[in-house]
Amino acid sequence: MQLDVLDQELMCSGHVGCPGCGATIAMRFFLKTLGEKTVMVLPACCWSVIAGPYPQSTLKIPVIHTAFETGGATATGVRAALDMLGDTETTVVTWAGDGGTFDIGFQALSGAVERNEDFIYVCYDNEAYMNTGIQRSSSTPYGAWTTTTPGTHWKHLRKKNIVEALVAHRIPYAATANIAFPEDLVRKARKAKSIKGSRFLHIFASCPTGWRIPSEMSIKIARMAVQTNIFPLYEVEDGVRYTINYKPREYLVREYFKLQGRFRHLTDQDLDAIQEMVNEDWQLLLRKAGEHA
């Protein structure tokens, strides 16, 4: 496989992410695609740590660390200032976790994309608050254990569909991507860069530490999320034009679930129920894309 991206590395080795961290893989490919004319807004998340303590920096682009819930708003200000300074070339990117996106940062994100601010918002999704020690977020999937959904109180609620929430704002571009599909990720990052206005990338990024998986399984698990239709790869332009980018083999969800410690407690019955939810969501997506199963 050959990837059509810069040889240049904008992310240094020696960062402090856990071995096998999907969020670091996502950043590396994304930045290779975006290039050095990028300013990054980094609200609180695992990446606040991975990016390195003062006076070091993991990234070779300007980074502004900011408060947890301000990803959309801080980027709004950076963009406005660059415009005032006559710099239209630099891309402003917010890079946030699922908690910073789906939950506490959702208001600022919604506000920013409603105003169609000219920036790319990337949510790397590890499906919980990992920085603070694996607490549930509204991105945590049905069935998952976290430290705040322990024992029989595992999460009995569905994952929020963030892409659809963004699509409802009719933003110019919203897409899902996955660290196990780098060509697709790179293509979408490149496409996002070429579009004006608010763009949203939802990148599935496995977390060995929080998901209770061996670090060498990171990519495999991420790939299975797509292959089982748990995390379909698709993109939506202008809030209406859906394109499904990949038609998976449709493995059974239990194949994905049985490999992860965070789902260990689920019974066959639970898995059947989850399979139904996943099927239902997939059918819904096919309909939106004008395709029929």
Place this chain on the structure above:
Amino acid sequence: MMRRVLEGSHAVAEAVRLARVQVISAYPITPQTHIVEILSDYCASGKMNARFLRVESEHSCLAALIGAQSTGVRTFTATSSQGLALMHELLHWASGARLPIVMAEVNRALAPGWNIWTDQSDSLAQRDTGWMQFYCEDAQEVLDTMLMAYRLAEMVNLPAMVVLDAFFLSHTYEPVDVPGQEEVDRFLPAYAPGFRLDTAHPFALSPLVAPNAYMEMRYEIAAAMEDVLEKLDSVEGEFAGIFGRRYGAVEAVRCEDADIVLVTSGTVTSTARILLEELRAKGEKVGILKIKMFRPFPVEAIRRALAGAKKIAVVDRNFSFGATGIFAQEVRAAVCNVPEHPPVFGFIAGLGGRDITTGVLASMIEQTKTAEAPPAESIWIGLTEAAYATGRS
């Protein structure tokens, strides 16, 4: 220079225009709205070359300015009460990130109950956030202080809050000298950021900081605040050189021979000036100490002004529950290490926009005069229903 009749709010807006602010962000809250309505119009009509960001909350408002100022432009916002409270987290962020953001803060009471009238509790609750705070008495002072706030903020890389009383100042029309652009440009040159997000020189702003460096960073903020105490004088000197006006961190009015000094802030000072004339005419030795700069707190200047006083009476249009009025606390702390320092009486008045008349101030002076020593707690002036409701006399 042009003499115009302006609301306090308009004086803020004129200062922002003259300061050539490049990014403005705001979220509406009474009584701040007049400020940002005018600015929004100036941006739309091209009277100002600035971006006006219509964000979805005060929290996002300050976050946007943090982003903009870090990118290297001059910024402004205005807020009040609940809006300022919502910004709290980011007030710390702005000073910690050493960003010279300037804000106009219209003093308004905090809910519940809903009350849009003047009260200092909103801004004083933010006294530990690392922002300079300037309490203004009239519209001219508001305009002038805004311009000086930008100069000072950019000199020391700390944010500044220019505070004005709701309605009494924000919505009252007064004649104001509006300086010309050229003069202002001479006083306040274009913003030259000490650092900024720049793809040609990439680095990380406000990253993770371990215990080995955090404390030094905090100390530097403390030192920058100290710096303001010194720099204020030279900045005011320059300002006076061009515009002929200066205010000082404090203003002592007839304190030299005063037995009782009434300590004031904001528009109450004007009322006190009237009372002072009356009392002096009767031969009463009373003075006024107006505290304009609250952060950094001008301890030396206050000690000097109060050196000859026999008693001090502090007017607080705010209250720190479980303690006392906040200006009184700070004045006590300022004088307590001076041997034989005068006793400090603390008065609470005018909360939630209730009038503080010359009569109210006169009763404070009277109580101060007649009491042997101040009580430990604050003296609330003019309580009616609340005292009745709690059964206290």
